[in-house]
Amino acid sequence: MAASTLTEVARLAGVSPATASRVLNGSARKPGKDIAERVRQAADSLGYIPNAQAQGLAKSSSGLIGLIVHDIADPYFAAIARGVQEAAREQRKMVLLATTGGGPAEEKEAVAAFAARRADSIVIAGSRSCRDEDRDGNTELAAELDRYCRNGGQVAVVGHPVVGATATEGYHVVKVPNQELARQLASGLAEGWDGDFVVVGGPEGLLTSDDRVRGFQEGLERAGRRPAEVLRTGFNRSGGYDAGLQLAARIKAARSGEAPAPRLCIFAVNDVMAIGAAAALRSEGLRIPRDAAIAGFDDIETLRDFRPALSTVRLPLEDIGRIATRSTGPGNHTEEAQGAAADGITGEVTLRRSTEAAA
Amino acid sequence: MAASTLTEVARLAGVSPATASRVLNGSARKPGKDIAERVRQAADSLGYIPNAQAQGLAKSSSGLIGLIVHDIADPYFAAIARGVQEAAREQRKMVLLATTGGGPAEEKEAVAAFAARRADSIVIAGSRSCRDEDRDGNTELAAELDRYCRNGGQVAVVGHPVVGATATEGYHVVKVPNQELARQLASGLAEGWDGDFVVVGGPEGLLTSDDRVRGFQEGLERAGRRPAEVLRTGFNRSGGYDAGLQLAARIKAARSGEAPAPRLCIFAVNDVMAIGAAAALRSEGLRIPRDAAIAGFDDIETLRDFRPALSTVRLPLEDIGRIATRSTGPGNHTEEAQGAAADGITGEVTLRRSTEAAA
DNA sequence: CTACTTCCGGAAAGCGCTTGCCAACTGAAA
DNA sequence: TTTCAGTTGGCAAGCGCTTTCCGGAAGTAG
Numbered sequence: 001m002a003a004s005t006l007t008e009v010a011r012l013a014g015v016s017p018a019t020a021s022r023v024l025n026g027s028a029r030k031p032g033k034d035i036a037e038r039v040r041q042a043a044d045s046l047g048y049i050p051n052a053q054a055q056g057l058a059k060s061s062s063g064l065i066g067l068i069v070h071d072i073a074d075p076y077f078a079a080i081a082r083g084v085q086e087a088a089r090e091q092r093k094m095v096l097l098a099t100t101g102g103g104p105a106e107e108k109e110a111v112a113a114f115a116a117r118r119a120d121s122i123v124i125a126g127s128r129s130c131r132d133e134d135r136d137g138n139t140e141l142a143a144e145l146d147r148y149c150r151n152g153g154q155v156a157v158v159g160h161p162v163v164g165a166t167a168t169e170g171y172h173v174v175k176v177p178n179q180e181l182a183r184q185l186a187s188g189l190a191e192g193w194d195g196d197f198v199v200v201g202g203p204e205g206l207l208t209s210d211d212r213v214r215g216f217q218e219g220l221e222r223a224g225r226r227p228a229e230v231l232r233t234g235f236n237r238s239g240g241y242d243a244g245l246q247l248a249a250r251i252k253a254a255r256s257g258e259a260p261a262p263r264l265c266i267f268a269v270n271d272v273m274a275i276g277a278a279a280a281l282r283s284e285g286l287r288i289p290r291d292a293a294i295a296g297f298d299d300i301e302t303l304r305d306f307r308p309a310l311s312t313v314r315l316p317l318e319d320i321g322r323i324a325t326r327s328t329g330p331g332n333h334t335e336e337a338q339g340a341a342a343d344g345i346t347g348e349v350t351l352r353r354s355t356e357a358a359a
Numbered sequence: 360m361a362a363s364t365l366t367e368v369a370r371l372a373g374v375s376p377a378t379a380s381r382v383l384n385g386s387a388r389k390p391g392k393d394i395a396e397r398v399r400q401a402a403d404s405l406g407y408i409p410n411a412q413a414q415g416l417a418k419s420s421s422g423l424i425g426l427i428v429h430d431i432a433d434p435y436f437a438a439i440a441r442g443v444q445e446a447a448r449e450q451r452k453m454v455l456l457a458t459t460g461g462g463p464a465e466e467k468e469a470v471a472a473f474a475a476r477r478a479d480s481i482v483i484a485g486s487r488s489c490r491d492e493d494r495d496g497n498t499e500l501a502a503e504l505d506r507y508c509r510n511g512g513q514v515a516v517v518g519h520p521v522v523g524a525t526a527t528e529g530y531h532v533v534k535v536p537n538q539e540l541a542r543q544l545a546s547g548l549a550e551g552w553d554g555d556f557v558v559v560g561g562p563e564g565l566l567t568s569d570d571r572v573r574g575f576q577e578g579l580e581r582a583g584r585r586p587a588e589v590l591r592t593g594f595n596r597s598g599g600y601d602a603g604l605q606l607a608a609r610i611k612a613a614r615s616g617e618a619p620a621p622r623l624c625i626f627a628v629n630d631v632m633a634i635g636a637a638a639a640l641r642s643e644g645l646r647i648p649r650d651a652a653i654a655g656f657d658d659i660e661t662l663r664d665f666r667p668a669l670s671t672v673r674l675p676l677e678d679i680g681r682i683a684t685r686s687t688g689p690g691n692h693t694e695e696a697q698g699a700a701a702d703g704i705t706g707e708v709t710l711r712r713s714t715e716a717a718a
Numbered sequence: 719c720t721a722c723t724t725c726c727g728g729a730a731a732g733c734g735c736t737t738g739c740c741a742a743c744t745g746a747a748a
Numbered sequence: 749t750t751t752c753a754g755t756t757g758g759c760a761a762g763c764g765c766t767t768t769c770c771g772g773a774a775g776t777a778g
Contacts, residue, residue: 003474003510005734016758021736029737032756047506052475053415054734057763062412067456073441073677075434075661082432085458094472097426097454099444113453115362116411147406151362237664272661279664302434302631302661305596305638318432364764375728380766388767390726413764416733724775731768737761744755 004046013042025050056118063093065325066114066122070102074236075300076270076317080125080158083321091329093120102126104137111144121154121328125321127235128160131205138163145171154328158320160207172327174320175344178208179215181313182297184349185267186219189295189311192357195262197228200243200277201269202235209235212269212297228267240273244280251292252284264292265355271296271303271312278310278354293355309352320345363405372401384409415477422452424684425473425481429461433595434659435629435676439484439517442680450688452479461485463496470503480513480687484680486594487519490564497522504530513687517679519566531686533679534703537567538574540672541656543708544626545578548654548670551716554621556587559602559636560628561594568594571628571656587626599632603639610651611643623651624714630655630662630671637669637713652714668711679704 010020015035022029023036024043030036042048056062065088069077081097088095096119100106107124114122122145130138142164145155149167156172165171189197199216202209217227231246233239244266251264268274274296278288288294288308296303299314323345369379374394381388382395383402389395401407415421424447428436440456447454455478459465466483473481481504489497501523504514508526515531524530548556558575561568576586590605592598603625610623627633633655637647647653647667655662658673682704 003506006736007734017735018737018759019757021734022757025735027736029756035757049471049475051416051477051734052472053412053421053477054763055736056412057410057416057765058734058736060763071441072431072444073434073437073660075432075437078432078434078437081456082430082458085431085456094476095456097440097444097456099441112408113411116408117453118410118412147362275664282666300661301432302659305634305665307641307666365766366764376765377729377767378727381727384765386766388726394727410764413733414766416735417764417766419733720778722775722777724773726773727771729768729770731766733764733766736763738759739761740757740759742756742758744753746751746753748749748751 003051004048006048006050009039009043009046009048012046013039015039024048025055060118061120062118064096064114064117064119065091065093065328066096066098066110066117066119068098068100068107068110068122068124068126070100070126072097072099074272075302076272076298077125079301079317080321080324083318083323084123084125084325085321086318087322087325087329091325100126102129104129104134104141108137108141108144111141111148115144115148115151115153119153121156121325122148123321123324123328124155124157124162125324127202127206127208128157128163129206130163131203134205142166156324156328158324170328172324174324174327176208176315176320177344177347178211178297179218181315181347181349182212182215183219183222185295185297185311185313186216187223188349188351189265189267189293189355190220190223190225192351193265193293193355195264195293197225197265197267198247199228199230199267199269200240200247200273201230201232202239202273204232206235209269216267233273235270235273237272237276240268240276241280242276243268243273244277245284247277247292248281248284248286251281251286266292266294268294268296271298271300271310274310274312275303275306278306288354289356293357295355299350308354308356311351311353311355314348314350316345316347362410363407365407365409368398368402368405368407371405372398374398383407384414419477420479421477423455423473423476423478424450424452424687425455425457425469425476425478427457427459427466427469427481427483427485429459429485431456431458433631434661435631435657436484438660438676439680439683442677442682443482443484443684444680445677446681446684446688450684459485461488463488463493463500467496467500467503470500470507474503474507474510474512478512480515480684481507482680482683482687483514483516483521484683486561486565486567487516487522488565489522490562493564501525515683515687517683529687531683533683533686535567535674535679536703536706537570537656538577540674540706540708541571541574542578542581544654544656544670544672545575546582547708547710548624548626548652548714549579549582549584551710552624552652552714554623554652556584556624556626557606558587558589558626558628559599559606559632560589560591561598561632563591565594568628575626592632594629594632596631596635599627599635600639601635602627602632603636604643606636606651607640607643607645610640610645625651625653627653627655630657630659630669633669633671634662634665637665647713648715652716654714658709667713670710670712670714673707673709675704675706
C-alpha cells in the first residue's frame with residue numbers, strides 16, 4: 001500500500017505539509033486562494049487519498065461506527081443495518097460490521113475490536129439475554145462497554161440495556177415496546193378468536209422474546225382469556241418449524257378425538273419463526289387459517305408477500321437502526337434526538353389473513 | 360478516547376515499549392518468559408487495548424475488508440454478506456460495509472473510502488452495469504480500482520469484471536454462470552410447458568440481468584421454442600410488481616378473447632422480482648400456477664417458504680461471498696483457492712410448484 | 719581464559735497526519 | 749513613518765505502535 005502521501009503533495013505544490021493538510025482535509029484555517037489551488041492540483045495529479053488511519057491517529061477519532069448483529073442474513077437485522085447505514089452516511093462515517101450469533105462472549109469481543117479500531121460509536125442490535133449461562137458473558141460485555149464509554153465512546157443498544165452495564169455517559173437505549181405491542185396484538189386476536197392460544201417463544205431468558213410472551217399473556221388476561229401455553233424453541237425459522245411440527249401433531253390428534261376441539265391460534269414471537277411454524281403445519285397437510293391461525297412479530301418486509309398474509313406487529317426496523325445510530329452521533333443532544341430515542345419506537349398491530357376467524 | 364497505551368503498559372511493567380509490543384502484539388521475537396508475564400499482567404490491569412489505527416499505520420495494513428453491496432437489506436446481498444463475514448473472521452479481519460444503491464459513482468466513492476482506510480481487500484457484490492449513462496462512472500470506478508490494486512490492494516468482484524478495469528495483480532473475479540444456468544432453467548421449463556414465455560428483466564445494461572435473459576432465450580431456442588418477449592423493469596420487488604400488473608392485464612384480456620390463449624410462463628430474473636410479480640398477479644385475482652407459471656433466480660432463503668413454492672435457480676450465495684473474500688486473502692495462491700475462484704460457482708435449477716403445468 | 723556466536727532488551731527512527739505555536743507579513747490606524 | 753492587530757505559512761511536536769539496529773549478556777567452543 002504505497003499511495004502518495006500528504007508530504008509528497010506538499011512538496012510538489014511547494015508548500016509545507018501543514019498547509020497542504022489545511023487545504024485538503026478541512027481545517028478551521030483556510031489558506032490563501034492561489035496556494036489552495038496549487039495544493040489541490042498537486043493532490044489531483046498524484047491521485048492523493050488521505051490515509052484515514054493516520055488522520056484517525058492524529059485526531060483520535062476514526063469516523064467508524066460499529067454495528068453488532070446476530071446474523072446479517074436475518075432480514076430483521078438486515079433491515080436495521082440498512083437504517084444504521086443510512087444514518088452513518090448522514091454523519092459521513094463508515095459502518096464496521098460484526099456478527100456474533102448472539103452470544104455475549106462474541107459480543108464482548110466485537111466491542112473490544114471496535115474499541116481497538118477506535119470506533120466513534122457502537123450500535124448493538126441483537127436481543128439481550130439473561131440466561132444463567134450467559135451471566136458471566138454479560139458481565140464481561142458490560143465491563144467492556146463501560147470501559148468503552150469511559151474512554152469517550154458512544155453506545156446505543158436496541159431494545160434492552162445490556163444486563164449489568166452501568167455507564168451513563170454516552171450510553172443510549174432505544175426502547176422497543178415489545179411487551180405493550182404484544183399485549184395489543186393479543187387483544188386484537190382475542191376479539192376475533194374463541195379458540196385457545198399457544199405461544200411459540202424463543203429460549204427463556206431472551207429478553208425480547210420474554211417481553212413479547214409476557215405482553216401477550218397480559219393481553220389475553222385483560223381480554224378475559226386463559227393464559228396461553230408457551231413452547232420454548234429456537235428464536236429462528238427452524239425453531240418455529242420444530243414447534244410447528246409439534247403443534248401439527250397435536251391439532252391432528254385433537255381433530256380425531258370425539259369433541260371437535262376449537263382451533264388453535266399460534267403466536268410466534270417473531271415473523272421468521274411464524275413462517276417456520278406455518279411451513280411445518282403446511283407440510284403436515286394443515287391449512288392456515290382454516291386449521292389454525294398464526295401470528296408473528298416484526299413485519300419483515302420480505303415476508304409481506306407470504307400467503308396467507310401474516311398477522312404481525314409492524315416494527316419500523318429501519319427507523320430503529322437510524323435512531324439508534326443518530327443517538328450516538330454528534331448533535332445527539334438536540335431535542336428531537338433525545339426525544340426520538342427516549343420515546344422509543346412505536347409499532348402497529350397488523351391483522352391479516354393468517355388469523356382470520358372465518359376459515 | 361483516552362484508553363491506556365502501550366507505553367503506559369511498558370512503564371508499568373518496567374520494560375521498553377519495544378518489548379511490550381513484542382509480547383502483546385505478536386512478533387517474530389518472543390521475549391523471555393518472566394518478562395512476558397509481567398507485561399501481560401500490566402496490560403491486563405490497565406485494560407490495555409491496542410490501538411488498531413496506530414498498528415495499521417506502523418504496519419501499513421489495517422485488517423479491514425471492504426464490502427460493497429447495493430442494499431444490505433436485500434436478502435441476496437445479505438446472504439453474500441454473511442459469507443464475506445465468515446471468511447473475514449477466518450482471516451481475523453473486520454468487515455467495512457458500504458451500500459451504494461448500485462451506481463458506479465457511489466461505488467467509486469466507496470472504493471476511495473476503503474482505500475483511505477487502507478482496507479486490505481475489497482469485495483464488490485453488486486451487479487455491473489454497462490448502460491450508457493454509467494459509462495463515465497464505470498471508467499472512474501475502474502481507475503479507482505486500478506489505483507487501489509496498484510497500491511497493493513486486493514479486489515474481488517462477484518459476477519462480472521468491472522467494465523474497463525485493467526488491473527491484473529490482485530484483481531479477482533468470481534464467475535457466476537448466470538447465462539448457463541438460465542439456459543438450463545429454460546430447458547427445464549420448456550419440457551413441461553407448451554404456452555408462451557415472458558421474461559421480466561432488469562434495466563438493459565445490467566449485466567447480471569442481461570446474462571440471465573440471454574441464457575434463457577438460448578435455452579428456449581435450443582428447445583425449439585420461439586423467443587420470449589422481454590419486459591424491462593426495475594431489478595427489485597417493485598419492478599417485478601409493476602411487470603406483474605401489466606402481465607395480469609394481458610392475461611385477463613387474452614382470457615376474455617375468443618380463442619383460449621395458452622397460459623403464460625413468466626421468468627423473472629431474480630427471486631425478489633418474481634415474488635413481486637406473483638403478488639401483482641394475485642392482487643389481480645390470478646392464481647399461480649393455474650393462470651400463469653412463474654420462475655425466479657437466486658433461491659433466496661427467506662423466500663423458500665413462499666407458496667406456491669417458487670421455481671428458481673439455486674445459487675450458493677453464502678459460498679459466493681466466502682469464496683470472493685478468500686480469493687483476496689492471504690494464501691490465495693493455493694490450488695484450492697485459485698480453483699474455487701476460477702471454476703466459479705455452480706448453481707442448480709430447482710423446479711417447484713410455481714411452474715407446474717397441471718394447475 | 720579467550721574468541722565467537724546467539725539471544726534479548728532497549729533506543730530510536732519512522733508510519734502519515736494534525737495542530738499549537740511562532741515568525742513574518744499585511745494593512746490600517748495613529 | 750511607527751504601531752498594533754490580524755493573517756498566513758511553516759516548524760515541530762506529537763498521536764500509538766512497529767521494527768531495525770545496537771550493545772551487552774549469556775552460551776559454546778577452542
